[in-house]
Amino acid sequence: MKAVERVDQFYLLKQLPKATALLCKEGNLLDASCSWLEIFGLPPINKKQKTQIFSLLPEVEDLIEKLQEAKSFNLRHEISLNNETRHLKSYFAPWFDEKENVIGTIVQTDDITSEVEKEEELNWLKNIMETKMEVSKTGWWEYEIDTEKLTWCKETKRIHQVPDCYEPTVIEAIEFYKSGYSQNKVSMLFHKAITDYQSYDTKVMIVTFNGEERWVRITGKPFIKEGKVAKIFGTIKDIHNQVIAEHRVKEHQQLLTTLVDSLPLNVYVKDLESRKVLVNKGECSYLHKKPEELIGKTDFDLYDREIAQISREEDIQVMKHLTPIIGKETVSCLNGKTTHFLTSKIPYFDLEGKVCGVIGMGLDITSMKKKQEELCDLIKITSMQNQKLISFAHIVSHNLRSHSANFSMLLGFLNSEKDQEERKRIIKMLTQASDNLLETLGNLNQVLDINTQESETKKTLNLKKSITGVLHNLSAFLENNDTQIINNVADDMVVKCVPTYLDSIILNLVSNAVKYKSPGRPPIITINAIKSDKGVLLSISDNGLGMDLDRYGDKIFGMYKTFHNREDAKGFGLYLIKNQIEAMGGSITVQSEVDKGTTFNVYFNEES
Structure with a gap:
């Protein structure tokens, strides 16, 4: 009966769904289920041939000692079958007879290859995630609402500079944030995540376990289960170096902006299409626009087409040939105002060394140009004055000699x-000579006074009234010579002039027109005056003898230069009024034709 039962047991063993084997006390294989034999690639049990468990598990140390202890244990091991490695897990338990005596060992084995592979894959993914977290300096955390347990990963602990064994509470975690704004903000966001289910993403500052202040970016997201927040999980990223770098970039940008805005230049940057991408305060001030009104605009949007086209061609030349334009003098017209610039343009390169636009700078030299013109005028006047002094010296030397x-x-x-x-006759001649010398000295003193004394004060005078006054003083002289005066000067015409100089100019020009009248016709004198932006032009024309300008043109206003055979001609009047006109900043020209008449044009400078 026992033999039958034993046969039945072994028959049942072979059919067990779980891979099971029976070992004797010496570790020999007595019998095994088909599934167990299949795992190890063994044939059916041969009673005559002994198979030891130690040969199947050669890599397991101390297996004999463990079996002899007659205690349960389990182990993980590997086998190679058909060039394939399989992972196994075996459970060893003592095998008792009916009298509770140990007669062997029961072994149950599971093929855990798929589990090991999944575990290895999971570990691989975990290692990748930890590596990524370490490289990106990003950690994760998780808080369970019911248990109030807060979990930090290794990277989160590293960011806080705490040991790996550190297990924080929520209160301790919040206390790591810098007191004040950061701590209050985190507390508020964490509370809203629990009560209002709100996720968050913000930048704050922590104070690490070692007392170091660092910027971090934290996120949090509630996990909702059955209408309630079950847990909150999130990330923490160390962005301290990034924030510090951003602050430094902003500081450098602010410094650069301050420098560029403080330059006494108009500075701008254009892209490849000559659209402005940056402007400084000088450029904005000149164009009377805000920066946002200029960004994206081209010169065609701001200037006349002709000027804009020239500027665009310059930009293309600089970008195409990479040849800077340095200190080119340009003229810009904006709202009717002309401005002179010294313009420079250099190519603008991107980080890869490719040209991506133009950097332009313009120095307003309008005031310098004006000073230069004034200096040129001063040099011209000085040169003319020197020439006049030399001529005057020659005249003085010649006449006195x-x-x-x-x-x-x-x-x-x-x-x-x-x-x-x-x-007596010689003494009379000496007296005449003395009178002539006194007259010459008087004339010379008169000219000298005009050229050496400080500028006389100009006054605003009614031109027509001044002319009428002079004509009234010459009325007898004009009437005796049957002179016709045509005065076309407007009643409201005014001129800035020294009163005595104006009377002298009118008197000399009118009296000369009568003095040098044509013997064949009565004198007709026409007086005109026009006003322009540059000043007042007074013209006095006659129909007298006229002059040969080709012959005498360069001597008309010379001292003691006469061109007609008249005993009363002294050649001093024109010289005198020319000095008076130039002393007031004006000028005088002459137009004349023999036996047809002469016109003198007097240009009065209206500037004070």
Whole structure:
């Protein structure tokens, strides 16, 4: 009966769904289920041939000792079958007879290859995730509402600079945030995540376990189960170096902006299409626009098409040939105002070294140009004054030398003459010579006063009234010469002039027109005046003898230069009024034709 039962047991063993084997006390294989034999690739049990468990598990150390202890244990091991490695897990338990005596060992084995592979894959993924977290300096955390348990990963602990064994509470975790804004913000966001189911993502500052202040970016998201928040999970990322770098970039940008805005230049940057991508305060001030009104605009949007086209061609040249334009003088017209610039343009490169636009700078030199013009005018005036002084010196030297020689000669005659009548005649000649010398000295002093004394004060004078006053003083002279005056000057015409100089100019020009009248016709004098942006032009024309300008043109306004055979001609009046006009900043020109008449044009400078 027992033999039958034993046969039945072994028969049942072979059919067990779980891979099971029976070992004797010496570790020999007595019998095994088909599934167990299949796992190890063994044939059916041969009673005559012994198979030891130690040969099947050669890598397991101390297996004999463990079996002899007659205690339950389990182990994980590997086998290679058909060039394939399989992972197994075996459970060893003592095998008792009916009297509770250990007669062997029961072994149950599971093929856990798929589990091991999944475990390895999971570990691999975990290692990748931990590596990514370490590289990105991002950790995760999780808080369970019911248990109030807060879990930090290794990277989260590293960011907080705490040991790996550290297990924080929520209160302790919040206390890591810097007191004040950061701590209050985190507390509020965490509370809203629990009560209002709100996720969050923000930048705050923590104070690490070592007392170091660092910027972090934290996120949190509630996990809702059955209408309630079951847990909150999130991330924490160390962004301290990034924030510090951003702050430094902003500081450098602010410094650069301050420098560029403080430059006494118009600075701008254009892209490849000559659209402005950056402008400084100088450029905005010149164009009377805000930065946002200029960004994206081209010169065609801001200037006349002709000027804009020139600028665009310059931009293309700089970008195409990579040749800077340095210190080119340009003229810009904006809202009717002309501005002179020294313009420079250089190519603008991106980080890869490719040209991506133009950097332009313009220095406003309008005031410098004005000063330069004033300096040129001053040099011109100085040169003219020097020339006049040289001429004046020559005149003085020549005239005084002539008078001196005349005096010397007459005195010699007087000294050697014995005849009283002749001596009286010579003395009379000496008296005349003395009068001529005094007149010459008077004329020279008059010219000298005009050129050396401080500028006379100009006054706003009614031109027509001034002309009428002079004509009234010359009324007898004009009437005796049957002179016709045509005064076309407007009643309200005014001119800035020195009163005495104006009277002298009108008097000399009118009296000369009568003095040098044509013997064949009565004198007609026409007076006109027009006003322009540059000043007042006074024209006095006559129908007199006229002058040959080709012959005498460069001598018209010379001292003591006469061009007609008249005894009363002295050649001083035109020289005098020319000095007076130029002393007031004006000028005088002449147009004349022999036997047809002469026109003098006087240009008055209206500037004070």
